[in-house]
Each structure stands twice: as C-alpha cells, then as structure tokens.
Amino acid sequence: MHYIRLLRPPMVERTRTRHLLKIALTITTDLGDAYLSPQEPIEIAVIGAYRDESGALKPVILTQNATPRWRADMRVLKFDLQLPSSPQPIQTIQIRPSSRQLAALGTTDVFPVPDGPGLLMGVYADMPSDQEAPSRVCFRSLRLVGSDVSGPVNALQVEEDFGDSIARHIWDGGVVTLSMIASLCLTDQSATPEASMPLLRGILRQPGQSLNILELGCGVGIVGIGLSRILRACLLGCASHILMTDLQEAEERTLANISRYSQEAGQSEDTAPDVDFESLDWHEGKNGGFGVKVEARAWDLVVVSECTYNTDTLLALVQTLSALHMHSADKPGGSCNTKIFLATKPRHSSEREAFDMLAKDGWVVDEKTVVPLPVLNSAGQSVEMYLFSRTTSKSLDA
Template identity: 40%
Template sequence: MHYIRLLRPLSVESSSNRREDTLSVLLTITTDLGDSFFSPDEPLALGLVLESADGAQKGKVLACPADKGSPLQWRAGMRVLKAQLRLRTPLPNEKTTVRIFARSHQSKAPSPRPYWRHGYEEEPTELVVPVSVDMVNRRCAPVSLRQMPLPGRGDDDDAASDGNGHDLALGEDIGESIARHIWDAGLVTASFLSDSCRSADVMAEMLPMRRHDDQIGILELGCGVGVLGTTLAAVVFDAAAAQGRSLRSAHVLLTDVDEAEERARANIARAEARPPCAVAAAAELQYENLDWDDGRRGRFGPRTAARGWDLVVLSDCTYNVDSLPALLATLRALHYHSFVHDGTDTRVLLATKPRHASEEALFGLLHEFGWSHRVARTIPLPRVGAEDERVDIYVLTRGAGREETGAAEE
C-alpha cells in the first residue's frame, strides 16, 4: 500500500493585500517502509480541501485551491511533489483541517470510503492512503493525521465514514522518518476488525468473549502510533454485543518502547477527546512501556502486571527476525503471568504483512515456544504493479495446561 506523506508542515503565505493565500505543500507517496514510491500507469490527480475542524460545521469544505490544470498530480518516477496552491478564499484563523487524497475518476471530493476496506474496488482512491493535517491560527500542527473510519452507531457504515465524526484520527510524524507512523498490517487489521465488529461469527473467532465476569483485557505489543489497539477500544463493546454479551468493562493497554510513548499517548488523548467517538464512554485505553527485552524476563510495568490478559494483539512486529526470540518469550511470559494472576488463558491475534522469506522463522519459533497457530484471515492488499501483497491474521493459542514451560527467561 502507498501513503501520502507530508515531508514538511504545510505553510501559508498571504498576498500583500491579504486577499489571497498560497499554501505550500511538499509531499511524497510511498510505502510504509519508505522503500518504493507510488508508480501509477496513469498520472494520479490529488485533491486538497480545507474543512472546518470543529463544531456543527465539522467536515464542511471551506476552501479548495484554484485548480488550473490539476496542480497536484503524481506521476510514475516521482519521489517528491512540491506545489504552491492558490486558495480561492483566505485560510481562516479557526482550526481547519486540510485533507489531501487521491481523487477518483468520478469525483473531486474525498471518497466516503477513504481507506482500504475489505471488498475494495481497484479505484485510485483505494490505492493511496490519504492524509490530513490541522491548521490552527494558520499554522500547521507538527503531526499529520490518518482518519480511521469506525462503524456508525445507528447509521449504516457508509454514513459513518463520511468524515462527519465517527472516526479516529491517528497522529503520525511529519517528515522522512519511517518511525512513528502507521504500518500496513495495523491499518488493514484495524479496518477489518472495525468493519466486522457486528458480525457474530468473525468476532467469535477474532475477539471472543470468554470470561463470565463481563470484562475483557486486551494488551497490544509494539503498538507504534496505536492504530490497532485504539480501534479495538472503540469497537470492543460492539464486538461483545454481536456475541450476545454485554460488557461491564474493557481495558485496552497499548505498549511499545519508550521512544513510541509520546505519540501513542497523544493518540489516546486524541481518541478520547473526539466527542462522537465511543472510546471515552467505552473501553479504558492506556499506555505503558513494555520493551520485549524486559518482557522476556517477565519484567512488567504496574499496568501490565495488574491483571490477566484475555487477548494480546500485535501487527507488523515480526519482520525483524533478530527480535523474534525476545518477542516470543514476552508472549510466553504474558501467558504465564495471566494464568498465574487470575487463571486467564491468553490468546494472541498476530497480524503480519509478509515481506521477506526470513520471516518464516516465526513459525518454527511459535512451535518451539508452545504456541499453536492458524490463519484466521488472509487479506489481499490493493495492488499496484505486479506484486501480490497481503496481510495474514493469525490466532495463536497455547492452552492453560502449558504453564510448565511458561517460566520467564532469566
């Protein structure tokens, strides 16, 4: 998949009479790894709209650039796109969201289904992940945003993803660094779980409610910006209802190394602050550092140690073969901890986009560490060029009787 990525914050310049603003944009369209640039057969027109960010007018288009001959156009061979866009109306001082997206053939407006969804059609809008950024007092915020559509409450799904509020916004770093941003497996798995959260069959397989005490604990390893865990926090009550259960409480804990903490915490705050989003009213969503080099020894912070975990989730964390032993030992230590703490038999949902043959080492290690695994879903990714790409979602189980091998590594 390819993502529109801002290489530097947007900047605004006013003409001398202040009647006209020019917006400077520097962006690229690249993969999550930053290892290849989007190379379409036909030039891809990008759209840019300025929308009101808050209040009843949220999502209302305030301004578009004067569009003489498609100034934002991405062609094969490009590595960056630099543009100066003349705005038809001056940028307001109020908080405003700038959305940049791949335009479909039919419409200049952002797609109401802006992300990859299962059952996608091969429209350009589905091939390139759009980006947003907030401008406050005409200054660009230092993070860009990925909108994550959630199923509506009382609406149908398309109405819910029309940009009018039933969504999450995940902040990413602006610039060339590939750290602190969303990866394919996280985005695709979060979209799939969100789209399927009212399906009893899919949820019974992916997010089963097994306890009798109407609560669930979900821990995410290597959360990055938090796309998977934050989405789960937003949909877990729907997932329980789909299985005929009414949850009293749900606790979702995002974990990663300390470099990830600031961005993950900011995204939790963003999710909780968004009024239409159910996160605040539903799951308790928290963050704690958990480095697998500590986890492998059963060294957990107070939040991780405080309860048994029904489900551990992770996405795109298995591509670095060197870190697999520490990761697998951490999973084992969490399983052991949960069993000893309150008899919980932890299951694992592991999503991965296979990138290299060396990653097959995961399956040997899973066996060695006592996990049974099965593919619950294989999801093909929007395809550009000849390469077939996919995300595999595995369910791992170990069984409560396996605790004799569960002692933490010294």
C-alpha cells in the first residue's frame, strides 16, 4: 500500500476576507523508502468536518472547487484551500484519494484481496482553534467490518507522527494482519474461504472464555488495540486482557492510542477487553527479565507483527518467545500450550533466519496463510502469517 503523510500540521492563514488552509503532504510506502509514481495523476480529496448546533458532525468537501493532484514526478505536494464561511469552525480534516476504489477505509478494502490495482490509506488531522497550538500528531482511521456483527465495529483510530520517517507510524503488516483477523472473527467463514487459519479463529473465538494475549513490538498499537475491538465484538462481553509491549520510546504514542481507544469505546470495564502497555527489551526478555505486568499472567497467545526485519534482534526475539512459553507453563494454572501468531511482510531474504531459529528452538508451524498485497504501479507484495506451537522445552544457545 501507499500512505498519504502530512509533512507538518495543517495551518490556517487568516485575512479579513478569507481563511486559507495550507497543507503539505507526500505519498510513500510504509517505510517511506519509495514515493508513489502513478501512471495517471491521482486526485486528492480533503474533507472537513464541523459540528452543527445540535452537536452532529457534518462533513464538507473542501476540494470541490480546486482538486489537488499527485503526479509521478512528485516528492511533495503543497496546496491551499479556502475554508467555507461556516458559523462553526472546521474541527477535523480527512485527506484521501478521491477515487473510492483506491481508498483503504475499512478492513474489507484490504482483505479479502481487492480486485483493484492497489490502495492508498488516507490521513486525518485535528484543526487547532485560535488559542491552541498545532497538534503534534495526526491519525489513521480504519473501519472494522464483518457480517457477524450489525454493521461496522467502531472505527479504529490510531495516532502517528507527522512526517515520513519509519518510527511511530503504522506499517503494511499491521494493517493487513488486523484486516485478516477482522475477517476471521467477525465474518461467516463459509463466505470468506481466503481466511484459511481455522486454528487461530478457534483460539480467538472460544465462546465464554477469556484470553490473555501478549504483543511484542507493538509500535503505535494498531494490532493490539484493533484486536481488542474485535474481541469485544465477538466474545459477547467476555473479558480478555491484551498487553502490548515494545521498547520504552514507544510508550508515549501507545498510551495515547490506548487513551483514545478507551474514550471512543464507550463501554464499561466489565464488557471491554482490558488493554495495557509495558516496556520490554528482548535482550532482557530472553533471560526471563520481564516486567510486573508480563509476570502477572500466563499467556495464551503471543502476537508478533512486523518484527523480523531487523536480523540483529532475531535471536533475542526467538529466545524471548521461548522464555514467555516457559514462564506461562510455570504459572499456577498455566500450560505448555502458549501459541505464537507471527505476521511479516518479507522485506529481505535474511528474515528467513527467524524461522530457522524458531524451528531449532522447538517451535513448529500449525498453520500458515499468505495474503497478497497489491501495490499501485509496483510489483505485488504479500504478508505471511503463521501460527506456531512449541513441542520441546530446549533453548537456543545464548
């Protein structure tokens, strides 16, 4: 996929006669290592939203009279839009491709694999008032859709930083993984044979049974928080616990997204799965150096998404997974059946070392699926997903 990225907060330039919204954006891959180079210019829509006198959110298309276009030779697109003379100020803007066929708005746009040539994910930003400083973050929104629930689950909103760096942004693997899990858990599987992970579905949809799920390398939290929304929809109020972990520098953004999620959920703590964060360095985790939140539970499922790209950390990752397995087995009421759900968008051949290490440490693949990822005007890519169980307690040499 490609992502519309705001390079700076939207700014409003005010004069006596008009208010201009000034935007600077780029369109790149998830790692920001390639710009979108379309064969034909892509029209960009900017949609504002304000609240009317009743408090209802009202959309207004800001690009109706002036349509910005992204062309193949572009690296940055800057444009100004005149804001409408509404009695209420614009509170939020959405920037996305004008063509619905190109827009990744919901999980069913991503999975099952779309027929179109590729997808672009839009971006949202809150507009500051005259007294407020510009926001330091923008956010993505993805509707979690399924046929087994009445309409979409509340859209997942995830904050990320402005700019086109790889840190504190969502990546392809997380978006595709979440979309596949939404299909597994929220959709009649007879209608979607593409979701060929029945064992994972069985774990996530155990009627009346709570789950303890630990995520490693959570980033900004799109998979863990999205999974919490999905479980709330399909477990009918059965409390589950999701603990997201990453290095200390991920804490601020992840906690902000947990707070955003809690405010949007509108559910009591008794009915919404618990979501939390704790920092975890795999170089400590490989020796059983876990924080109090990890130590507190036996873990049914460990989720790992987009964590195998850095070969320098693969050994520590695998050893941490095995240490978590042993920790869960030793907890009162624990078992040796802790599973790993691993998803990766392969970026280089050296990532395969992770699978060799897992096999040597006694982990076996219970099921696997490969989800194609069409990319606009580029070679197709894919996201691989695996469910592992462990057959032995032996450990890799440190």
